[in-house]
Amino acid sequence: MIVLAQTKNPNPEDFPSEINGLRMTRQRREVLATLLAERDHPTANDVFLRAQKRMPTISLATVYNCLEALVSHNLVKQVNFDRDSSRYCPNLSDHCHFQDESSGKIHDIGFKDGVNLTDLLDLPEGTQINHLEISLKGTFGKS
């Protein structure tokens, strides 16, 4: 698994031509670079507006297509809070999401060392987890 640059404002040109089996087209690079540049969990439309600044011809449909391609190849995580529009997160480490109800901001929350969620769950023998999403809401402490 290729580790993506964690630097801000990566140059889309610097991405390899294929990541995790996904051919990196110009638009996909742009969408990914947009997500990496500002890690504030934007919606598809937010990404569209930002990507348009550097690539004025990109369409919203393409942004949706690219996001779905990136998500399905595990380059980006899709973040859902209730029925709000989906948001996107390029943080690939194991984490969950906390939405502060006063600011609306979403924070990435890591797990403490050595803990494993599945140890806590009463799952029947032989269950295989393919996907897991944890979403929290409340008031976020100073940090």
Next chain:
Amino acid sequence: MIVLAQTKNPNPEDFPSEINGLRMTRQRREVLATLLAERDHPTANDVFLRAQKRMPTISLATVYNCLEALVSHNLVKQVNFDRDSSRYCPNLSDHCHFQDESSGKIHDIGFKDGVNLTDLLDLPEGTQINHLEISLKGTFGKS
């Protein structure tokens, strides 16, 4: 907190006139009874179709209204998987949801004794959690 009957097919007439501060109208009783009768995590439309059998005049808008009232008074939980339509669950115990990818069925998953999710999370001091949702997908073991 009033504990709702855990029996199947409760008679809507048997609910008290107010639960958790929510006035129980005829339609709200019917919607709640529908959820308690078959605990398979139906969508709003599923609930509508079932409730219509006993109350042919109920409208879909009312089902949405009732579900939202029940959810906001903590009588029912709203269950979300990605962008699928919301599903509703009258199980008020602390649990999360697992969707079996082969059958599509949703299972309630309890936590093992004595564990507390928040112990695992790297949350800043003073954070207050008001709402929490855990959704899993995969293949469910026999059981």
Next chain:
DNA sequence: ATCAGGAATTAGAATAATTCCAAATTTTCA
């Protein structure tokens, strides 16, 4: 380089879950 075939992009239409609205009905309780 050129060309054919496949993949990706695009604009706009279509979809579908949910919410909104305004009128009618029901309930509450003074």
Next chain:
DNA sequence: TGAAAATTTGGAATTATTCTAATTCCTGAT
């Protein structure tokens, strides 16, 4: 009983997302 408030209702409106069909872009073989 009657006025005010709350709820229900049907249908219209909203909106995020998906679909469609046409165009453009890539890629790899010649």
